[in-house]
Amino acid sequence: MNSEYLLKLRAELPSNVKLLAVSKTKPNEDILAAYNLGQRAFGENKPQELRQKHDELPTDIEWHFIGHLQTNKVKYIAPFVSLIHSIDSLEVLQVINKEAAKNNRVINCLLQFHIATELSKFGLTEDEAYAILKSEEFAQLQNVNIVGVMGIGSFTDNKQQTEQEFAHLQSIFNNLKRDFFSTKDDFCELSMGMSGDYQLAIAKGSTIVRIGSSIFGERDYSKK
């Protein structure tokens, strides 16, 4: 864990931008080291790994889920997760609603949009999101709360392309705000920007930057 970088980053981010420290694949010691420097929001992309870290680490950590979420794994995180960034279907939203109700909670969620050129990335199109938000099925969900949008930029060095993708997500956010959430103050989050592109994301209105490798170092998947 790079303490110096974490402190510098926290000092440099505008006060309206939240830092989500992406700790996937990293051990508890690394998370605790960041915690001891005041970091409280951490992001993970595997439900069971998130559950285990939640159970082992301080209770005042705010855990975010940022990966593709399979419906049969919602149960692992529903009791405690503070924000699910990766809603990419009505079906997953319905399952989250059911699990949230079992836990007497309302779970905050972001709609994930596919803004990158890579086909491998998950996420909705704007039309798909409109179809979900207009549906009767969505209107019945009492235990999920949509608070904004999320997107992952293309893996590229082309700054202009990344800027265009973030501007696209910002315009989707503005359209949804206008058409569905104009009276809902807590629809206010734009989760975009990672280690390589968070400054561009902030320039396009990001309110949550998700930063992993520049805080914790490169991830070594071979050890898992």
Ligand SMILES: *Cc1c(COP(=O)(O)O)cnc(C)c1O
């Ligand atoms: C891994 C991951 C990040 C962090 O990426 P870095 O490049 O390590 O900062 C951010 N968002 C999502 C959805 C991720 O899966």
